[in-house]
Every structure is written in C-alpha cells, then in structure tokens.
Amino acid sequence: MKATQILRTSKSDLKASTVHETFLLKGNFIQKLGAGIYQLMPLGFLAYQKIYEIIDEELKAIGFLSFRAPIVHPASIWEKSGRYDDFGPEMVKFKNRSAEKFVLAPTHEEPVNLIAKKLINSYKDLPLALNQIQTKFRDEPRARGGLIRLREFTMQDGYSFHTNQEDLDKFYNDVRAAYLRIFKRLGFEVKVVAATSGAMGGSGAEEFMILAQDGSDQIAICEKCDYAVNIETLVEGDAEVCEKCGGDLKMEKTIELGHIFKLGDKYTKAFELTYDNEKGEKKYPVSGCYGIGLERALASIVETHHDDKGIIWPSEVAPFDYYLIALGEKANEEAKKLYEKLAKEGKEILFDDRENSAGEKFADADLIGCPKRLVISDKTLANNQVEIKDRATGAIELKNLSEF
Numbered sequence: 001m002k003a004t005q006i007l008r009t010s011k012s013d014l015k016a017s018t019v020h021e022t023f024l025l026k027g028n029f030i031q032k033l034g035a036g037i038y039q040l041m042p043l044g045f046l047a048y049q050k051i052y053e054i055i056d057e058e059l060k061a062i063g064f065l066s067f068r069a070p071i072v073h074p075a076s077i078w079e080k081s082g083r084y085d086d087f088g089p090e091m092v093k094f095k096n097r098s099a100e101k102f103v104l105a106p107t108h109e110e111p112v113n114l115i116a117k118k119l120i121n122s123y124k125d126l127p128l129a130l131n132q133i134q135t136k137f138r139d140e141p142r143a144r145g146g147l148i149r150l151r152e153f154t155m156q157d158g159y160s161f162h163t164n165q166e167d168l169d170k171f172y173n174d175v176r177a178a179y180l181r182i183f184k185r186l187g188f189e190v191k192v193v194a195a196t197s198g199a200m201g202g203s204g205a206e207e208f209m210i211l212a213q214d215g216s217d218q219i220a221i222c223e224k225c226d227y228a229v230n231i232e233t234l235v236e237g238d239a240e241v242c243e244k245c246g247g248d249l250k251m252e253k254t255i256e257l258g259h260i261f262k263l264g265d266k267y268t269k270a271f272e273l274t275y276d277n278e279k280g281e282k283k284y285p286v287s288g289c290y291g292i293g294l295e296r297a298l299a300s301i302v303e304t305h306h307d308d309k310g311i312i313w314p315s316e317v318a319p320f321d322y323y324l325i326a327l328g329e330k331a332n333e334e335a336k337k338l339y340e341k342l343a344k345e346g347k348e349i350l351f352d353d354r355e356n357s358a359g360e361k362f363a364d365a366d367l368i369g370c371p372k373r374l375v376i377s378d379k380t381l382a383n384n385q386v387e388i389k390d391r392a393t394g395a396i397e398l399k400n401l402s403e404f
C-alpha cells in the first residue's frame with residue numbers, strides 16, 4: 001500500500017484526552033465526526049478487520065453460524081419483548097413519514113429470537129448458536145474518551161439456544177474458552193470477573209476485563225487467590241474480603257472488553273419460541289448471549305500497547321507486518337524490488353514513498369507501530385544489507401537483501 005495516500009501529510013501536535021485517541025488521530029487511523037461518533041480511516045480499518053477476523057474465526061470454530069440483523073427495527077418487535085418502554089433513553093426511537101414507529105438497535109436479542117423461531121422446531125434442532133458482527137447505536141450521555149464509550153459502535157453478538165441448563169452451561173464454557181483465545185490473540189491479559197446480568201435479565205454472567213489507568217469500570221481483586229469481582233456485584237456482598245478465600249480485596253480501574261450471560265428463557269418465552277421434546281411436548285429453549293465491542297477492543301489494544309512515540313501493535317492485529325523506508329535514489333530502487341518480493345509472499349508492507357525527511361519517516365514508523373521497520377539506505381546497500389528494527393524491543397539487526 002502506498003504511504004502517500006494513508007499517512008498524515010502535515011504535522012499536528014494534536015492532543016486528545018486518552019492515549020489511544022491521541023495516537024489513532026495522529027496516525028490517521030480514525031476521524032472524529034462528533035461525540036461518540038468516529039469513522040475508521042483506511043489504516044484504522046485494516047487493524048479493525050484483523051480484530052474482526054480473529055473473533056469470527058474463533059467463534060465459527062466452536063459452532064456458531066453467522067447471521068445479520070438490521071440496525072433499524074420496527075418498534076413492534078421491541079414492544080413484544082417489553083423492552084420498548086424498559087430499555088431507557090439510550091435507545092433512539094423515531095417515526096418515518098407514515099408515522100410508523102422504529103428504533104435504532106442498541107442490541108439484538110429481539111431479531112435473533114425471531115431467526116431462531118424459524119430454525120427451531122424440535123429438540124433435534126438444538127443446540128443452535130448464531131453470531132453476527134454488526135453496528136449498534138446507543139445515545140450515551142457520557143460519550144467521550146475516544147473509542148471506549150461510543151454512540152455508534154460495532155459488536156460481535158452471539159446467541160445460543162439449548163434444551164436444558166446443563167447444555168447451556170457446557171456451551172457457555174466453550175464460549176468462555178474461545179473468548180480467552182480471542183483476547184490472547186489480540187494481545188490482552190484479561191481477568192474474568194463475576195458480574196451481575198443487570199438489564200439483560202437471567203442468571204450467571206462474567207465480564208472480560210483488562211486493567212487500565214484510564215478505565216471507567218472498577219473491579220475488586222483478591223490479593224490472595226486472584227478472584228475478581230465487578231464493583232456493582234460487590235455492593236450486594238461483602239466489600240472488604242474475598243468470598244472465595246477470605247483474603248483482602250484491592251480495587252483496580254478496568255476496561256470491559258467482553259461479557260457472557262446466561263439468559264435463561266426470558267426472550268424465548270417473550271417470542272413464544274418453543275421446540276417439541278422427545279414426548280412431543282412444547283418447551284422453551286434456554287439461551288445465552290455473548291458480546292465483544294470491536295472499536296473498544298481496538299482502542300484498548302493501543303491503551304495497553306504503546307510507548308511515548310506511538311503504538312506497538314501485537315503482530316496479529318498490526319495493519320502491516322513491515323514499515324519500509326528507503327533513503328536515497330538507489331535505495332529507493334532496491335526498496336521497490338524488496339517490496340514486490342515480500343508482497344508476493346503474502347507479507348503486508350507499508351512502503352513510505354513520501355518525499356518527507358528521514359526524521360519524519362522514522363517518527364511515523366514509530367507512531368504507526370508496525371512490528372518491524374525496514375530501512376534501506378546507501379549505507380546499508382554498501383554491504384547489500386537492510387536494517388531491521390523491532391518496534392517492541394528496539395533491537396536492530398542487519399540482514400542481507402538476498403536472505404529475504
């Protein structure tokens with residue numbers, strides 16, 4: 001990809017309130033349109049797609065089928081679940097020219113239960129797991145701090161349906177394990193925290209949290225056994241000691257990256273979604289729901305992977321494997337050849353072909369944060385070599401051009 005089209009053209013000393021927003025704006029990954037409303041620019045979309053693919057791959061591997069619900073829903077499906085009035089002011093409601101009522105989807109339990117109703121007739125159709133990665137809109141009163149709390153955002157939201165609680169429990173554990181694999185691949189060290197299921201209804205819920213200085217959530221962690229609990233859940237119990245081992249609890253600021261819930265039969269009942277059991281009796285499936293916010297994950301990767309110069313992408317989500325810089329006429333010719341050779345091998349390279357100074361190119365290589373920076377100059381070419389710098393460790397090595 002040509003750098004001239006995607007890198008910043010002029011210097012800016014822009015400063016946002018959070019680390020991720022500062023670097024993502026400076027690096028032309030994102031653009032702000034309004035409070036809680038951002039667009040992903042070409043560079044940001046590349047990283048976003050990596051996150052998307054990791055999530056999609058891990059969830060398909062445990063049996064999720066993909067679907068896609070609309071963002072605009074007729075109000076009637078929300079009246080059916082009782083949430084048209086219950087959801088609160090975060091849900092945007094509007095009427096069209098014919099005075100028909102609609103909502104902008106803040107979540108998607110309603111339409112997915114209607115899909116499941118079409119697919120489930122008998123116990124033989126269960127379990128069923130459906131997943132989408134789709135836009136949501138919530139009119140957040142506190143939309144600020146970059147991509148952590150957005151009004152319009154993308155969520156992976158998965159839903160599963162089962163004949164009984166044991167089967168739900170088993171699948172819930174599969175999703176839990178898949179989530180841990182996803183977060184590991186995204187470069188996170190997550191804590192799984194017991195949580196209340198709150199507005200979603202149902203019993204049994206856990207959140208996947210990372211510790212972060214700018215985090216807006218709080219958890220209590222046991223200093224002895226590492227048990228962690230959401231602050232809201234803690235209010236219901238003892239705020240001083242661990243309920244598992246009696247150890248002291250310590251408060252930490254966190255960002256919630258994902259949550260998994262056992263919903264029970266709240267929505268299947270609301271939508272009269274039934275299956276026939278082996279005796280031919282009508283029963284309600286029990287269900288679970290599972291969610292990860294994609295822009296929040298992107299922001300949190302930057303919050304936890306940076307230094308004072310810029311982003312340090314984990315290799316699996318880096319928009320490019322290499323940031324290639326050529327210094328001088330002859331070096332430029334060699335760099336073009338190397339670019340084409342690596343591209344043929346399927347490597348992703350950002351070739352900084354701008355007319356900017358070497359200093360500006362080095363600064364942008366650090367800011368953009370690709371795992372490896374390659375430099376070809378008259379000096380390295382004297383020995384037929386390329387300089388390779390590791391963004392994370394800063395280690396520099398020289399490699400012969402012929403070894404690529």
Ligand SMILES: [Zn+2]
Nearest residue numbers: 222225242245
């Ligand atoms: Zn403990």
